[in-house]
Amino acid sequence: xxxxxxxxxxxxxxxxxxxxxxxxxxxxxxxxxxxxxxxxxxxxxxxxxxxxxxxxxxxxxxxxxxxxxxxxxxxxxxxxxxxxxxxxxxxxxxxxxxxxxxxxxxxxxxxxxxxxxxxxxxxxxxxxxxxxxxxxxxxx
Amino acid sequence: xxxxxxxxxxxxxxxxxxxxxxxxxxxxxxxxxxxxxxxxxxxxxxxxxxxxxxxxxxxxxxxxxxxxxxxxxxxxxxxxxxxxxxxxxxxxxxxxxxxxxxxxxxxxxxxxxxxxxxxxxxxxxxxxxxxxxxxxxxxxxxxxxxxxxxxxxxxxxxxxxxxxxxxxxxxxxxxxxxxxxxxxxxxxxxxxxxxxxxxxxxxxxxxxxxxxxxxxxxxxxxxxxxxxxxxxxxxxxxxxxxxxxxxxxxxxxxxxxxxxxxxxxxxxxxxxxxxxxxxxxxxxxxxxxxxxxxxxxxxxxxxxxxxxxxxxxxxxxxxxxxxxx
Numbered sequence: 001x002x003x004x005x006x007x008x009x010x011x012x013x014x015x016x017x018x019x020x021x022x023x024x025x026x027x028x029x030x031x032x033x034x035x036x037x038x039x040x041x042x043x044x045x046x047x048x049x050x051x052x053x054x055x056x057x058x059x060x061x062x063x064x065x066x067x068x069x070x071x072x073x074x075x076x077x078x079x080x081x082x083x084x085x086x087x088x089x090x091x092x093x094x095x096x097x098x099x100x101x102x103x104x105x106x107x108x109x110x111x112x113x114x115x116x117x118x119x120x121x122x123x124x125x126x127x128x129x130x131x132x133x134x135x136x137x138x139x140x
Numbered sequence: 141x142x143x144x145x146x147x148x149x150x151x152x153x154x155x156x157x158x159x160x161x162x163x164x165x166x167x168x169x170x171x172x173x174x175x176x177x178x179x180x181x182x183x184x185x186x187x188x189x190x191x192x193x194x195x196x197x198x199x200x201x202x203x204x205x206x207x208x209x210x211x212x213x214x215x216x217x218x219x220x221x222x223x224x225x226x227x228x229x230x231x232x233x234x235x236x237x238x239x240x241x242x243x244x245x246x247x248x249x250x251x252x253x254x255x256x257x258x259x260x261x262x263x264x265x266x267x268x269x270x271x272x273x274x275x276x277x278x279x280x281x282x283x284x285x286x287x288x289x290x291x292x293x294x295x296x297x298x299x300x301x302x303x304x305x306x307x308x309x310x311x312x313x314x315x316x317x318x319x320x321x322x323x324x325x326x327x328x329x330x331x332x333x334x335x336x337x338x339x340x341x342x343x344x345x346x347x348x349x350x351x352x353x354x355x356x357x358x359x360x361x362x363x364x365x366x367x368x369x370x371x372x373x374x375x376x377x378x379x380x381x382x383x384x385x386x387x388x389x390x391x392x393x394x395x396x397x398x399x400x401x402x403x404x405x406x407x408x409x410x411x412x413x414x415x416x417x418x419x420x421x422x423x424x425x426x427x428x429x430x431x432x433x434x435x436x437x438x439x440x441x442x443x444x445x446x447x448x449x450x451x452x453x454x455x456x457x458x459x460x461x462x463x464x465x
Binding site: 029030039043053083 | 162240
């Protein structure tokens with residue numbers, strides 16, 4: 001009778017005020033059958049970490065267009081780790097220069113989506129990474 | 141019970157938010173062992189007061205919840221929030237956006253916010269919301285606020301289980317009182333006219349008052365009607381004072397308590413039984429067979445259900461050691 005749903009937090013850290021992209025992603029993920037928590041604009045990294053913990057999400061997707069992606073993402077990754085939640089799949093989307101992608105991967109980001117990514121790619125990658133995690137949970 | 145359940149409960153007792161949050165998920169998912177876990181958790185609960193907040197979509201429930209929680213925290217209380225949003229019956233997914241309106245609470249240690257989707261009908265939102273409320277209670281919250289759209293039986297059931305129910309109305313949704321579904325008016329302990337700075341608020345206020353004048357039910361104290369403009373923090377301190385006062389007196393809720401417990405017991409058993417019956421029926425393949433038969437109109441649903449029921453009863457008698465066999 002168990003009914004596990006993939007839970008995703010879609011968050012916009014920092015100061016940019018454009019959330020169209022984040023909302024489109026949020027709607028698409030809902031339509032893919034996920035439970036999507038959308039938390040609104042201009043969040044601090046601290047409140048994103050709190051939300052991820054309280055909502056017990058499988059995935060955190062950060063939408064960043066401000067250029068501050070390295071700093072913001074590092075803070076979120078470190079914060080999740082500090083809470084013992086480093087198995088949460090971290091994804092980043094937005095305006096990300098190619099040369100920053102290796103650094104983001106080092107920080108622990110599983111996938112980076114730059115402009116032109118199809119919504120389907122995002123859905124598939126979430127399924128892949130969460131399934132990759134779940135055998136551990138199933139072995140309880 | 142598995143060691144990891146025990147471990148999580150122990151960590152929750154020591155105040156780990158992460159452990160609480162994991163427990164909520166596992167109980168909500170009905171992971172194996174969830175009932176034994178709740179059995180351990182239940183004795184730790186019993187302190188928190190449960191407040192249901194309901195109203196039509198766009199009435200400002202989340203903003204109001206935000207303001208109330210902030211007000212309660214400023215009085216020294218710890219607050220848990222369960223924000224319910226519907227799941228799509230088609231994709232099974234949901235968009236849970238209530239946190240957007242709870243900015244004031246994002247960084248407060250005293251507040252724990254959990255978004256819950258209604259999931260399928262068989263999930264039994266009513267019961268899982270109660271379970272989550274019990275968990276927040278056991279964690280040490282003084283108040284648990286449950287906010288949900290007041291449409292659909294299941295959502296009404298959720299707030300009905302609360303110690304106190306706020307029904308939120310707003311001007312500009314046609315005839316405000318007509319818009320409230322039957323069954324919602326009756327459960328209100330306090331009416332809130334939110335967005336009271338808008339045109340039509342005064343008419344709505346008077347509409348509700350005159351509706352209450354006509355109410356023939358004398359057993360229940362007359363619910364107060366309060367005005368708020370939650371996004372400007374108007375009227376919230378008064379609302380919280382009113383809530384606290386009513387909770388102190390709450391005479392009619394005593395009789396209500398037994399009904400609630402009764403409903404919870406029957407509901408729990410029902411959900412477990414339904415799940416078990418469905419699993420069994422699917423497992424032995426007869427369910428698919430029956431569907432095909434009815435589709436081809438070779439059989440009718442009534443005789444099939446009667447047959448199935450007989451079959452279940454027979455099996456139960458066989459399993460019962462005190463049975464005649």
